[in-house]
Amino acid sequence: MLITPMTPSAPLAGRRIRAAVIGTGAIARGSHLPALAQLAAEGETEVVAAVDIDAGAVEAFCAEGRVPHAYTDLERMLAEQRPDLVTICTPPTLHREQSVAALRAGAWVWCEKPPVPTLADYDAVEAEEGPESGPYASIVFQHRFGSGSAHVRRLLAEQAMGRPLVAHCQTTWYRDTAYYAVPWRGRWQTEGGGPAMGHGIHQMDLLLDLLGPWSEVRAMAGRLVHDVETEDVSTALVRFENGAMATIVNSVLSPDEVSRIRIDCEQATVELTHLYGHSNANWRITPAPDVPGDRAAAWQDFGTDVPSSHLAQLRALVASMRAGERPRSSGADGRTSLELITALYKSAFTDTTVKRGEIGPGDPFYTALHGGAPGWAPAAAPVPTEVSA
Incomplete structure (x- = not known):
């Protein structure tokens, strides 16, 4: 029709x-x-x-x-x-x-x-x-939304706690063989990728939303347990444009499940620990020993608790629709996480450091996250070519 x-x-x-x-x-x-x-x-x-x-x-x-x-x-x-x-x-x-x-x-x-x-x-x-x-x-990047992430984003943007220096981003979950019995899971063509794409994308997106643009990534990926096409674990080192350095771990092999982001700034450490969603109580700010008490107390004021959720993001989206404005997590803002994940795979499968902006038309990883890499591309499956919509 x-x-x-x-x-x-x-x-x-x-x-x-x-x-x-x-x-x-x-x-x-x-x-x-x-x-x-x-x-x-x-x-x-x-x-x-x-x-x-x-x-x-x-x-x-x-x-x-x-x-x-x-x-x-x-x-x-x-x-x-x-x-x-x-x-x-x-x-x-x-x-x-x-x-x-x-x-x-x-x-x-x-x-x-x-x-x-x-x-x-x-x-x-x-x-x-x-x-x-x-x-x-x-x-849908609902972890960006809610009072906790908004408060920390503001503190980091203003450098209220000094420059961000070191970060850790962890999505260590557990998925058994029954999970992968669903036909489209664990396959490049239908899921796109493994835990970096399907699970860790939320925490990586939140990390990028808090710290800003990344500049380069060096990664490894493995298929350690599950009989799937994609990886079941990956690790990466990421450098940000602001100079901060981060480690990222994405796993579906971890019985003690947790989602965690930690950012060490010059004057405080910010940590978020949760699983599938967060409220103000999931955030912790630890000031350096020499930070005055009144200043540290101001950092702890998260305001009214608005948990991260689909509802919180939908409210913002509806407001953007009524204003006729581009919403958050769309366009270039929505693309940044997918670009980092693509670069993570390219780095892991080619044993190289990948810089932001280098993957575009003509690069095999632009049209398939496995990039046709030996041992990772589906057997007898050519790298997809770009087609018009």
């Missing part, structure tokens, strides 16, 4: 934002729909439709969530319902096609991580965005 291209509707002010959910699995049920429902209760949104290739699944989702229209065809839904916002909750291999379709129909996009399998895919989606006031495609 052909969709007549839409221009972004100006009059979002004064009416509810019409939203549609694509994919009705666990993340849609557990995170997206509750966030949309909360904003609906506040008069901000209304969920007008859901789409899934499984007719029974989408009908059950709509019945449970009181969503009026169930579809198994995305383009038909876009043509008939004309949503303002589409939230994408499908496996990564579908994200590019679905994001492009939604943007061309005039809908803003909020897409689950990993955003798309490659930088080539990301750039193809971004090329479909509106030139000035949208629609834009943003990525």
